[in-house]
Amino acid sequence: MSKPSINWHERAAVLKIDGRPLIGGRRVEGLSGEQFDCISPINGKSLGSVTRGQAADIDAAVASARAAFDDGRWARKPPASRKRVLLKFAELILAAKEELALLETLDMGKPIQYSLSVDVPAAARCIAWYAEAVDKIYDEIAPTGPNALALIQREAMGVIGAIVPWNYPMIMSAWKLGPALAAGNSVVLKPSEKSPLTALRLAELALQAGLPEGVFNVVPGFGHEAGEALALHRDVDAIGFTGSTRVGRKMLEYAGRSNLKRVYNELGGKSAFLVFPDFDDLKRAAQTVAGSMFFNQGESCNAPSRVLVHADIADEFMAMVAAEAPKYTVGDPLDEATVMGALVDEGQLRTVMGYIESGVADGARVLAGAKQTRQASGGYFVEPTVFEAQPQMKIAREEIFGPVMSMMRFKDEADAVAIANDSPYGLQASVWSSHIDRAHRVARALRAGTVHVNQYDEDDMTVPFGGYKQSGNGRDKSLHAFDKYTELKTTWLRI
Numbered sequence: 087m088s089k090p091s092i093n094w095h096e097r098a099a100v101l102k103i104d105g106r107p108l109i110g111g112r113r114v115e116g117l118s119g120e121q122f123d124c125i126s127p128i129n130g131k132s133l134g135s136v137t138r139g140q141a142a143d144i145d146a147a148v149a150s151a152r153a154a155f156d157d158g159r160w161a162r163k164p165p166a167s168r169k170r171v172l173l174k175f176a177e178l179i180l181a182a183k184e185e186l187a188l189l190e191t192l193d194m195g196k197p198i199q200y201s202l203s204v205d206v207p208a209a210a211r212c213i214a215w216y217a218e219a220v221d222k223i224y225d226e227i228a229p230t231g232p233n234a235l236a237l238i239q240r241e242a243m244g245v246i247g248a249i250v251p252w253n254y255p256m257i258m259s260a261w262k263l264g265p266a267l268a269a270g271n272s273v274v275l276k277p278s279e280k281s282p283l284t285a286l287r288l289a290e291l292a293l294q295a296g297l298p299e300g301v302f303n304v305v306p307g308f309g310h311e312a313g314e315a316l317a318l319h320r321d322v323d324a325i326g327f328t329g330s331t332r333v334g335r336k337m338l339e340y341a342g343r344s345n346l347k348r349v350y351n352e353l354g355g356k357s358a359f360l361v362f363p364d365f366d367d368l369k370r371a372a373q374t375v376a377g378s379m380f381f382n383q384g385e386s387c388n389a390p391s392r393v394l395v396h397a398d399i400a401d402e403f404m405a406m407v408a409a410e411a412p413k414y415t416v417g418d419p420l421d422e423a424t425v426m427g428a429l430v431d432e433g434q435l436r437t438v439m440g441y442i443e444s445g446v447a448d449g450a451r452v453l454a455g456a457k458q459t460r461q462a463s464g465g466y467f468v469e470p471t472v473f474e475a476q477p478q479m480k481i482a483r484e485e486i487f488g489p490v491m492s493m494m495r496f497k498d499e500a501d502a503v504a505i506a507n508d509s510p511y512g513l514q515a516s517v518w519s520s521h522i523d524r525a526h527r528v529a530r531a532l533r534a535g536t537v538h539v540n541q542y543d544e545d546d547m548t549v550p551f552g553g554y555k556q557s558g559n560g561r562d563k564s565l566h567a568f569d570k571y572t573e574l575k576t577t578w579l580r581i
């Protein structure tokens with residue numbers, strides 16, 4: 087028997103929002119008393135007020151994280167003990183699945199079915215994965231001379247500032263928390279002002295799981311206030327930042343102006359999807375590119391927003407993709423059948439519509455969508471949109487971060503690679519070809535942190551996620567993420 091579906095509107099109506107920071111193991115009042123309204127993109131209405139964290143709140147959170155780190159209440163616990171607490175944390179995330187999913191959907195606008203089936207499980211999986219890893223990592227002994235022993239060890243770094251975006255609030259938080267906490271650090275997390283609610287609940291669940299007070303603190307607020315204060319703080323050892331390339335640049339400046347803290351940037355993208363005429367299943371390629379592009383309303387850093395197709399098959403393939411787009415029907419995010427929800431806020435709606443207008447003005451051909459929709463709801467919705475564009479057009483070069491795909495023609499392999507690599511970004515790319523030599527050759531030539539062959543969006547905790555060029559300088563996920571939150575120490579012993 088299938089489970090009866092939940093009336094999410096009824097649940098939303100009785101949901102209690104607590105927007106206060108969590109510092110030192112307790113919900114506290116913001117020190118400045120300032121608040122902001124947390125607006126739901128589903129209907130433009132306020133979900134409640136959230137503390138507008140300021141430098142003083144960040145100071146309190148960093149002091150609490152530092153005290154927790156220095157007395158070793160977490161950092162000096164044996165890895166197996168940290169593992170137990172973090173596994174419990176992952177279990178509690180899953181147990182709170184419905185509440186977290188509802189908060190995520192109300193706050194950010196994504197369809198409830200994906201908050202339930204993707205975001206919550208992925209966040210829990212990430213925490214559990216690092217918990218499982220931490221007691222299986224060994225340090226090294228260098229092959230030095232006979233009278234010396236050189237130990238090379240990884241040590242927790244100290245206080246980590248995590249600053250995350252709004253598009254996958256829980257998953258992006260988990261990608262920072264998993265490796266940082268498992269390695270023994272303390273964390274101060276600043277979620278996006280557009281979607282702060284689930285991060286605050288995660289901190290409560292971590293406490294409930296047995297994470298000592300002060301180890302994980304969350305301060306909601308705006309980027310130029312709480313975010314800047316955290317990134318400039320002299321007692322923060324590293325910043326794990328995910329967000330735009332524009333703000334990533336500032337992170338490096340803040341580090342230069344303060345204590346040269348480590349900065350790990352995971353930034354924007356404009357990923358290319360290359361389709362060659364020898365690929366034997368164009369329908370699958372069309373379904374894949376539409377699915378990956380329109381998932382999360384196109385608000386994914388790795389959305390394949392530049393689709394390059396060989397001239398010989400361009401008309402056929404563009405028609406196939408255009409026919410896929412309307413299948414991503416925009417609907418009420420709280421309806422379990424909805425596959426495409428609301429853009430995160432009115433500003434994002436304006437940005438996306440501005441790009442659509444610029445595409446039309448530049449002479450790009452609309453193949454699907456291009457309109458705002460569901461205005462009567464009061465929310466911020468845009469149809470899945472497909473353009474045939476030219477490589478130099480703004481819509482084909484800049485990250486739109488909405489459901490807008492630019493399709494372009496190429497004449498041969500060299501042309502395809504040149505167009506794909508002609509971008510300041512290098513997050514992901516995809517090659518579709520039935521020839522193994524071509525697939526390898528093109529994958530090797532593409533300047534991107536991840537290249538998919540004949541698929542897209544394959545995902546696993548074991549592989550790093552991050553980009554070349556202005557898509558960032560770090561890698562989330564996988565064992566490599568431990569490198570970001572640990573220092574390498576060499577100890578020489580005379581023997």
Ligand code: NAD
Binds near residue numbers: 331336
């Ligand atoms: P954003 O850069 O505007 O904000 C990200 C975070 O930084 C937010 O918490 C924000 O409050 C904070 N912030 C903003 N200005 C700040 C400042 N001056 N000082 C300190 N903090 C500041 O990005 P966004 O709009 O929230 O997210 C969208 C961007 O994130 C896109 O570019 C997307 O590609 C990128 N992203 C990248 C990845 C990845 O793994 N590479 C994953 C998800 C999103």
